Amino acid sequence: ETGVTQSPTHLIKTRGQQVTLRCSSQSGHNTVSWYQQALGQGPQFIFQYYREEENGRGNFPPRFSGLQFPNYSSELNVNALELDDSALYLCARNPGRGSEETQYFGPGTRLLVL
Amino acid sequence: RKEVEQDPGPFNVPEGATVAFNCTYSNSASQSFFWYRQDCRKEPKLLMSVYSSGNEDGRFTAQLNRASQYISLLIRDSKLSDSATYLCVVGHNDMRFGAGTRLTVKP
Numbered sequence: 001e002t003g004v005t006q007s008p009t010h011l012i013k014t015r016g017q018q019v020t021l022r023c024s025s026q027s028g029h030n031t032v033s034w035y036q037q038a039l040g041q042g043p044q045f046i047f048q049y050y051r052e053e054e055n056g057r058g059n060f061p062p063r064f065s066g067l068q069f070p071n072y073s074s075e076l077n078v079n080a081l082e083l084d085d086s087a088l089y090l091c092a093r094n095p096g097r098g099s100e101e102t103q104y105f106g107p108g109t110r111l112l113v114l
Numbered sequence: 115r116k117e118v119e120q121d122p123g124p125f126n127v128p129e130g131a132t133v134a135f136n137c138t139y140s141n142s143a144s145q146s147f148f149w150y151r152q153d154c155r156k157e158p159k160l161l162m163s164v165y166s167s168g169n170e171d172g173r174f175t176a177q178l179n180r181a182s183q184y185i186s187l188l189i190r191d192s193k194l195s196d197s198a199t200y201l202c203v204v205g206h207n208d209m210r211f212g213a214g215t216r217l218t219v220k221p
Binding site: 031033035040041042043044045048055056058090094102103104105106107108 | 118146148156157158159160163201206207208209210211212213214
């Protein structure tokens with residue numbers, strides 16, 4: 001049990017809409033990462049938040065944005081949804097800087113864009 | 115060239131077989147390496163870290179060759195429960211995943 005929860009578990013949106021996905025960690029970690037996993041692919045790094053600031057970003061356009069809150073919960077926002085945004089979105093709690101421990105994932109949110 | 119490349123698979127093996135997965139990575143400065151396992155419609159879960167000297171965890175052996183930028187995973191005495199997708203991962207905070215190799219172990 002990773003102690004990372006995500007909501008909702010599934011979501012259907014139409015092209016052009018906006019979506020907000022949520023992530024929380026039982027034991028509060030100050031670093032969280034988000035990944036996108038398209039069908040048949042490995043997860044792709046979207047961005048990481050450390051102490052409420054973006055701390056690294058993968059090759060994703062600005063319409064992918066995030067927030068991290070003082071209680072270490074996090075949101076991923078995607079604007080102007082495209083069909084290719086259909087994927088499993090994974091949140092991972094990070095061990096934090098200086099730690100050798102690896103990341104642990106939540107169960108993910110499955111997004112379908114029609 | 116993709117940052118992390120894996121055998122495309124799929125691998126279909128009988129119970130008890132030994133199976134090996136290979137992975138190459140492009141960033142020679144990478145310092146952290148892992149194998150994750152992902153069951154169908156589930157999140158990836160850490161299988162094992164990969165150390166320069168090679169490491170073993172029961173039936174699983176991981177090896178790293180920094181000069182060739184190559185990582186491997188060996189599974190001995192395959193069990194039905196080993197059926198999953200195995201993901202090669204490079205990096206620590208911004209992890210880079212391979213596309214995964216699907217393994218099916220059959221009775």
